[in-house]
Amino acid sequence: MIVIDKSTCVRCGACLRDCVVHVLTKGADGFPSFRREDETFCLNCQHCLAVCAQGAVTCNGVGFAETRAVEPLPDGRAEAALVRQRRSIRQWRDAPIPDDVWTRLVDSLAWMPTGCNDHRLHFTLVRNRAQMEWYRRAVSRKLQALVRTRLPQILFPKFRRYMEEIARGDDVVFRNAPCMIVASTPKNAPCREADPWIALSYFDLLAQANGLGTCWSGFAVHAFKGLRGLRRALRLPRGYEVGTVLLFGIPAVTYARVPQPRPLSVDVQ
Ligand SMILES: Cc1cc2nc3c(=O)[nH]c(=O)nc-3n(C[C@H](O)[C@H](O)[C@H](O)COP(=O)(O)O)c2cc1C
Structure with a gap:
């Protein structure tokens, strides 16, 4: 109305x-x-x-x-630097995320664009160390049992390195991250494929702009889709499915140089 x-x-x-x-x-x-x-x-x-x-x-x-009046936005050069300098972080400091940063990030989730302005995304935020450990151990147990069958090594020889890491007990799924955000959508959302990825892409940039480290986890997406027990712990609303997963925390690494990507395939018409 x-x-x-x-x-x-x-x-x-x-x-x-x-x-x-x-x-x-x-x-x-x-x-x-x-x-x-x-x-x-x-x-x-x-x-x-x-x-x-x-x-x-x-x-x-x-x-x-x-509602609030619009505010000045960061300039385009700073935004471009953020995009270029955002890195996947897999080394973490044992330090809590400041409350004001946490609040800013979580509050911003309400503004993420969704197809048809659907806005029924559900976010699971894991901040509690013990809970994150629970996810880590639950996945690790399953993966180690799978690797012991030697089947994955035969089926996916390209991923042999990961199998060795899993066998050693390394956390290849959650990368020892202290926090995680999972974006889920109703299965009948008009843009259920795109919405979670867009939301966490924005979250990713915002987190890095606020001094946090982030890392996408495609492996975690597969784990949540494949392991019912793990998925149940997310307490998703009925009819929802996991879309994507981003790990985050305080980074324990800084970078001196900006990588140079391969030349783009672009067609300007
Ligand atoms: C869709 C997607 C899934 C990814 N899944 C994982 C993952 O499961 N584990 C991981 O360590 N990194 C994952 N990454 C991070 C990429 O490996 C990373 O982007 C790549 O190493 C390049 O590093 P950069 O992000 O610092 O440029 C994923 C990235 C994307 C976009």
């Missing part, structure tokens, strides 16, 4: 033009008008409210008083 405060609206039409599903139309009096029957088409994206310089729009109960 979108409500227009006619005492402050200047009929500029900015909200109409920025509505992706056209649920706002120009009324006979020139003010934006929201038709009740269009309710189901509204994505609740709040573009109408965000674009209104007068603060005249209330979208599903959220209006001027519930």
